[in-house]
Amino acid sequence: MAALQLLVNGVALGAAYALVALGFVLVLNATSAVNFAQGDLVMAGGLLAVAAAPLIPLPGIVLLPVVLVLMAALGLLLALAAYLPLRRRPPVSVFISTIAVGIILQNGAAILFGPEPRAAPPLFGDDTLHIAGLAVPEQSLAIVAVAGLLIGAQQWVFARTQLGRRLRATAQDPEMARACGVPVTAMILVTFAIGTACAGAAGLLLANRYFVTPTSGGDLILKAYIAVTVGGWGSVPGAVVGALLIALFEVGVSSVLSYPVALGALYLTLLAILVLRPQGLFGEAVRRRG
Amino acid sequence: MAERRSAVILVAGALALLVYALAFASPYGLRVLTVAGVYALAAFGFQIVFGLGGALSLAQGAFFGVGAYVTGILGSRYGFGFEATFPLSMLVPLLLALPVGLAVLRLESHYFALATLGIAQVLHLLAVNLPELTGGSNGLAGVPAAVLFGRAVQRGLPMAGLVWGLVALGGLIGWRLARGRLGRSLAMLRDDPLAAATLGLDVGRLRLAAFGISALFAGAAGALAVHTQRVVSPEVLEFPVMVSILTIAIVGGRGRMAGAVLGAVLLLHLPEWFRFLERGYLVVYGVALLLTVVLAPDGLTGLLDRIAARLFGRRPRASAVAMEPPRPPNPPDGLAVDDLRKSFGGVRAVDGVSLDLRPGGITGLIGPNGSGKSTVINLLSGLERPDGGRVRLGGREVTGLRADRLARAGLARSFQAAVLPIGVGVLEAVAAARLAVDPDAATAEAHARWALDRLGVGDLAGQGCDGLPAALRRRVELARSLVRRPAVLLLDEPAAGLTDGEKAELAVLLRELAEEGVAILLVEHDMGFLLPLAGRVLCLDRGRVIYDGPAGGVRRDPAVAAAYLGRAVPA
Numbered sequence: 001m002a003a004l005q006l007l008v009n010g011v012a013l014g015a016a017y018a019l020v021a022l023g024f025v026l027v028l029n030a031t032s033a034v035n036f037a038q039g040d041l042v043m044a045g046g047l048l049a050v051a052a053a054p055l056i057p058l059p060g061i062v063l064l065p066v067v068l069v070l071m072a073a074l075g076l077l078l079a080l081a082a083y084l085p086l087r088r089r090p091p092v093s094v095f096i097s098t099i100a101v102g103i104i105l106q107n108g109a110a111i112l113f114g115p116e117p118r119a120a121p122p123l124f125g126d127d128t129l130h131i132a133g134l135a136v137p138e139q140s141l142a143i144v145a146v147a148g149l150l151i152g153a154q155q156w157v158f159a160r161t162q163l164g165r166r167l168r169a170t171a172q173d174p175e176m177a178r179a180c181g182v183p184v185t186a187m188i189l190v191t192f193a194i195g196t197a198c199a200g201a202a203g204l205l206l207a208n209r210y211f212v213t214p215t216s217g218g219d220l221i222l223k224a225y226i227a228v229t230v231g232g233w234g235s236v237p238g239a240v241v242g243a244l245l246i247a248l249f250e251v252g253v254s255s256v257l258s259y260p261v262a263l264g265a266l267y268l269t270l271l272a273i274l275v276l277r278p279q280g281l282f283g284e285a286v287r288r289r290g
Numbered sequence: 291m292a293e294r295r296s297a298v299i300l301v302a303g304a305l306a307l308l309v310y311a312l313a314f315a316s317p318y319g320l321r322v323l324t325v326a327g328v329y330a331l332a333a334f335g336f337q338i339v340f341g342l343g344g345a346l347s348l349a350q351g352a353f354f355g356v357g358a359y360v361t362g363i364l365g366s367r368y369g370f371g372f373e374a375t376f377p378l379s380m381l382v383p384l385l386l387a388l389p390v391g392l393a394v395l396r397l398e399s400h401y402f403a404l405a406t407l408g409i410a411q412v413l414h415l416l417a418v419n420l421p422e423l424t425g426g427s428n429g430l431a432g433v434p435a436a437v438l439f440g441r442a443v444q445r446g447l448p449m450a451g452l453v454w455g456l457v458a459l460g461g462l463i464g465w466r467l468a469r470g471r472l473g474r475s476l477a478m479l480r481d482d483p484l485a486a487a488t489l490g491l492d493v494g495r496l497r498l499a500a501f502g503i504s505a506l507f508a509g510a511a512g513a514l515a516v517h518t519q520r521v522v523s524p525e526v527l528e529f530p531v532m533v534s535i536l537t538i539a540i541v542g543g544r545g546r547m548a549g550a551v552l553g554a555v556l557l558l559h560l561p562e563w564f565r566f567l568e569r570g571y572l573v574v575y576g577v578a579l580l581l582t583v584v585l586a587p588d589g590l591t592g593l594l595d596r597i598a599a600r601l602f603g604r605r606p607r608a609s610a611v612a613m614e615p616p617r618p619p620n621p622p623d624g625l626a627v628d629d630l631r632k633s634f635g636g637v638r639a640v641d642g643v644s645l646d647l648r649p650g651g652i653t654g655l656i657g658p659n660g661s662g663k664s665t666v667i668n669l670l671s672g673l674e675r676p677d678g679g680r681v682r683l684g685g686r687e688v689t690g691l692r693a694d695r696l697a698r699a700g701l702a703r704s705f706q707a708a709v710l711p712i713g714v715g716v717l718e719a720v721a722a723a724r725l726a727v728d729p730d731a732a733t734a735e736a737h738a739r740w741a742l743d744r745l746g747v748g749d750l751a752g753q754g755c756d757g758l759p760a761a762l763r764r765r766v767e768l769a770r771s772l773v774r775r776p777a778v779l780l781l782d783e784p785a786a787g788l789t790d791g792e793k794a795e796l797a798v799l800l801r802e803l804a805e806e807g808v809a810i811l812l813v814e815h816d817m818g819f820l821l822p823l824a825g826r827v828l829c830l831d832r833g834r835v836i837y838d839g840p841a842g843g844v845r846r847d848p849a850v851a852a853a854y855l856g857r858a859v860p861a
Contacts, residue, residue: 034400085584092346092399096540097583103533103576111570218529222411225404264415267408274405275393 005134006251012140014247015147016205020220021227021239022151023198029171029234030191031083033094037102039221041078041196044105045071045203046212047113049120060123060204064146067204068197075196079189102217109214120207143205150201151240154194167191219263226270295598300548304458307555311450320450321518326558327453328515333538333550334464335507340536341545342473343500344480345395346403351532352410353383353505355524357512359417359424362522365433372436372517379513380506387505388498395497414527429523436517445518453514457551460507464547467503471734474718475725476500477545481711488671489770490697490726508535530572537575541582543589552590610717610751612743613736615724621777622684622700624648624809625670630679632669632833639665640676641833647778647809652800654824654841655813658854661830663813664706667780670811671703672696683778698726702776704767706783710755716742716766717751723770741773742766745799760787768799778809785819793819817845829853 024038048070049063056062082097123142128135158164169177170187178184203212224239227246231238246266253262311323336350357379364370364378386409394405417424424430435442436452443452467473479486479493487493516522525531534557542553557578561571586593625647632640640662647653655663668674670681672693681689683699691699710719720738721731728734742748747765750758755766764784771779781800785793793816800823804810814820821827821841829837829844831853837844844850 034403081584082580089587092344093583093587095346095400095403096536097580099533099536100576100580100583103579104573107570107573107576111573219411222404222407229401229404260415260419264412267412267415270408271390271393271405274397274401 002255006255007248008134008136008140010248010251011244012143013210013251014244015144016202017220017223017227017243017247018240019147019150019198019202019205021224021231021243022154022236023195023202024221024224025228025234025236025239026154026171026191026198027195028228029236030167030188031087031094033083033091034098034225035078035195036095036098036221037078037082037105037217038195038199038224039217039219040102040105041071041074041199041217042203042206042220043109043212043214043217044074045200046120046207046216047109047118047203047214048200049204049207050113050118050212053121059125060121060208061142061146063121064123064201064204067200071200071203072193072197074200075193076189078196079192083188083192084185102221106214106217113214115213115215117211117213118207119211120204122208123205137209139209143209146201147205150198154198163190222267226266229270230273295602296548303551307454311447311454317446320446322558322562323555324445324450324453324518325515326554327450327457328511328518329534329538329558330457330551330554331453331460331514332508332511332535333542333554334460334547335504335511336535336539337545337547337550338464338467338473338476338507339497339500339504341539341549342468342476342480343497344399344476345497345501346399347406347501347504348403348532349387349390349406349409350504350508350535351529352406352413352527353387353508354512354515354531354535355417355527356383356386356413357509358516358522358526359512360509361513361516362430362433363423365516366430366522369434372438376436376510376513380509383505383509383512384502387501391498391501392494395494395501410527410529410532414524417524417527425523427524429521429525431521433516433520433522435520436514443517445520449518453518456510456514460510461547461551464507464550468545468547469731471725471728471731472496472499473545474722474731478711478722478725481714482709484673484693485705485709485711486722487693488673488697488703489723490694490774492692492694492726533572533575537579541578541589543591544587546589546591549589549591556590610732610735610739612739612748613733614740615728615737615773615775617775618700618777621649621775621807622686623777624651624684625701625778625811626680626682627670628680628682630666630669630681631677632665632674633677638833640669642679643828643830643833643835644679645811645828645835645838647811649777649807649809650804651826652804652810652812652824654820654827655811655830656815656817656820656827656844656850657830660832661853662833663830664782665833666830667703667782667811667813670696670780671701694726697774700777701780702771702774702778703780704771704782704784706786710758710763710766712756714755715751716747716753716755716758719755719766720769720773723773727774737773738769741769744772745769746795761789761792764788768796772803776808778811779803780811780813782813783815784812785814785816797823821845 020038020042024035027035045067048067052063052066078101082101083094086093086097122139123146125138128137158168166182167187167190169182170184174184223246227242228239230245231242249266250262253265311320315323332350332354339345339347360379360382361375364375390409394402418427435444443449475491475496479491479496483493512526538553538557539550541557543549557575560574564571564574582589627643627645630640630643643666645653655666657663669676672691675690683701688696688699717735717738720741721734724734724737728737739748739751742751745765745768747762750762768784785796788796797819800810812820812824824841827841827844828835829850836849836853837847
């Protein structure tokens, strides 16, 4: 029964991590650039929800569209400032420019909000449901439902719509896509908007039960990065599965030992994976573009 | 000329700092200056591993923190003196860097960044969660002052003097490393790891050396930081330290020791002008970093260089006196290939190719596009690993050996598209091919000059590689192979894009090389160029050898004609 309880908690956490990793891997595929600011964007989404909550005294679910739109706009800004000017330069330039954006977000948030942990309102309610002996917080169910819905919506857009086909074409081979008349730059901007909106949504989902501080982005980017590495660099389903695995690992080890031990074990596992199986557990999805 | 100008600027800068420290700086100002020196020292190491080596190590801040904790723990808990704690503060980060580096340095750069960040996080967790050793999140207070020659180095001017003395020493060492063989080899593999490997540079070993050196510098800086602060806490292991080092190196100018000093002095003083931001001063670093990466990727020193070039004209590139590179003592006598195989997915790119390259012989390799010619060269030069078959270099088994080992064993290759580095001088680009064998960069340049002279392009030595016309690029590329005195030379379409006159010159040169005993494999489409030159010709079709015989017979061979013209082979 205790294991089942942990499973519920782990899946809820994993659903939020999956959104973070998803946003990271979408941008990675479209630009072959590592967006190091992804963790800080999650933090920004969380704090945005915290700031908006007093203005909109309704359940958190109403805040979701607001956060999504504002974060998508932030994503466009990120692409314009830190990616587009550097697209012809070596990939490490974008790595550094997004580190810079992360620093600005993190310390800007520290100036605006101070270092204390903040909590965003729950999505629907704060009650705990008792189902067959399990204590399931409503918020956990809501996180799983909302994250599942958003990931499903993203998958639907990518698989079924003209926009999605263009986004996938851009991710697969930008030169070829351009030759076929796909507006590649616009598609990259849209990808950044979607990726950042995913981060923002994750921020809103996490900021209730797990709180948010200006420095919480650091661990999140590492976890997104680990999820994508575990799932196979560039694989979208792999990133989601990787995120779930990480969350279950974290919840499981924390319950037996402690959170710092879980975190340490996670990083050590990452190092072991990098050394023994750098292509990830399920194989690398993208080869280096020549 | 240019050297003297840099030296004048450097001395003037040092004097200005000295005058400021002695006459104008308040005690607080001296402290900021001291910390700037500490960060400059840490940034030297980062310039070597990232600036030159291109490996984005996010562990530089962690090594700094480890150095700090070693001095803190040994100094405050066990009463060790400076003469023991300082070397140990450098040694422990090095001992940490070596096994980590061995494990992850061959990974692609984003994985390397991730792995080093992971290590940094583990160390931070340890510092917070092992209070018996580290004092936990409060850290350790009461670290003694550094004691030098029996006298305690007090805070203020003495400490600033010690730190900046070590900055001068470390900067000199870093500068010499950057300008010498190590720095040039690192820059070469940063710009093009594949080409670097085919020129005999061991990517892993070089990166490991750079990573180790970066740890030494970081550890020394961490130790000095603790002697300045007199306390050590987990803050030294937090990400802001790494961010500061990264920003200093990039804003100052990637790979430049002067850039590290300039960046450190500037960025450590910057928060003083943005006091109202309080602890959020790192926002300023973020903005500075972003602006530099986007607007001035060469950093401040790069900007200063450009301004100086505007004012005083371009610095002339160094020219060297030609010197013939020695032949290797026991060159392998040719390359024997037996039943070589390679598949990509389901496609058999190379299917049972055997060939024998003898010293003094020119062997032609022809075949329609996609028949596997370039794959054969990639397999022989170690860029791809064969699935099956044997390769022997002078009787020695070399099947599946890494590219750099094959190169050092006497094999050289050219690429179909000449891969000269961007923004590098011709002489330097050719000298890069000798870095794996010559004792120093000056010797390598003298040898490079010989190779350029021999190919009749000695007057290009002072020029840059960018903007050379195709024919000259090919010459420079060939000089890179020639300068290594290879026993076996693999050339991938060396005549492509040349005029008839240039082709004739190339033919003469290749004959000369063969007469000197080089075994040459020539992939070529131009039969008019190839057939008179080659003694023997192999024709590939879909990965298989369909003709192997004298050059004269190839035109009359029905299978070859069929492969080129697409007719079925008559049974």
